[in-house]
Amino acid sequence: MASGGGRCRVETPLVGCNLGRLAPGKSRTVDLVAFAASSGSKTTTAKVLTSDKDTSTANNAKSLTTNVTGSGTTNTYSTGSIAVAIPDTDTVEVPVDVTADGTILKAVANVRLNHTFDSDLSISLISPAGTEVALSSGNGGAGDNYGSGANDCSGTPTSFDDVAATSITAGTAPLAGSFSPEEPLSVFAGENQEGGWILRIADTAAGDTGTVGCVQLRIRSR
Numbered sequence: 001m002a003s004g005g006g007r008c009r010v011e012t013p014l015v016g017c018n019l020g021r022l023a024p025g026k027s028r029t030v031d032l033v034a035f036a037a038s039s040g041s042k043t044t045t046a047k048v049l050t051s052d053k054d055t056s057t058a059n060n061a062k063s064l065t066t067n068v069t070g071s072g073t074t075n076t077y078s079t080g081s082i083a084v085a086i087p088d089t090d091t092v093e094v095p096v097d098v099t100a101d102g103t104i105l106k107a108v109a110n111v112r113l114n115h116t117f118d119s120d121l122s123i124s125l126i127s128p129a130g131t132e133v134a135l136s137s138g139n140g141g142a143g144d145n146y147g148s149g150a151n152d153c154s155g156t157p158t159s160f161d162d163v164a165a166t167s168i169t170a171g172t173a174p175l176a177g178s179f180s181p182e183e184p185l186s187v188f189a190g191e192n193q194e195g196g197w198i199l200r201i202a203d204t205a206a207g208d209t210g211t212v213g214c215v216q217l218r219i220r221s222r
Contacts, residue, residue: 115210128195143173
């Protein structure tokens with residue numbers, strides 16, 4: 001928030017604040033609360049831009065290093081092994097209930113499903129607060145399945161993780177293993193994890209169907 005007026009907005013991975021007009025010699029204070037996804041040394045940099053002529057730009061930026069201790073607690077929440085149909089040209093929503101209270105630091109989504117034409121599918125994850133993140137849309141070409149092995153929680157899932165080296169857009173069917181999602185799961189950071197999460201799967205083209213076998217959320221929270 002910007003104390004004394006002005007507005008701030010998230011411009012991932014940045015936060016931008018418009019402080020309005022400032023008279024000479026006056027100041028405004030910006031207070032930001034951040035949630036670190038991991039422990040260790042974190043550097044935060046603030047930069048000031050102005051539309052007026054600035055004859056001294058050397059003092060327009062400042063960096064601060066913070067040592068973050070503690071890594072939170074990680075728990076996995078699962079649907080268990082299920083068999084939820086993915087109808088042709090329709091949408092199905094799979095609920096995952098998170099019963100523990102806690103502020104989200106990091107989230108990973110594991111999905112195991114069978115489908116005979118992967119690029120038909122658009123998959124997103126919705127938090128209890130209503131925030132929706134696109135995990136995968138139209139990827140995998142004409143190949144089959146998200147994950148491999150048994151179509152249940154014992155199989156190898158597609159794991160959506162922001163730190164994965166390969167984007168889901170570059171993956172090939174059956175997309176087994178770890179991939180970074182199309183939109184970052186880090187947007188959930190700071191939300192309360194407790195409540196009903198939803199994995200939404202839309203079949204966007206006719207001719208193929210599938211079955212969801214397991215959905216798991218691995219959430220680190222404090």
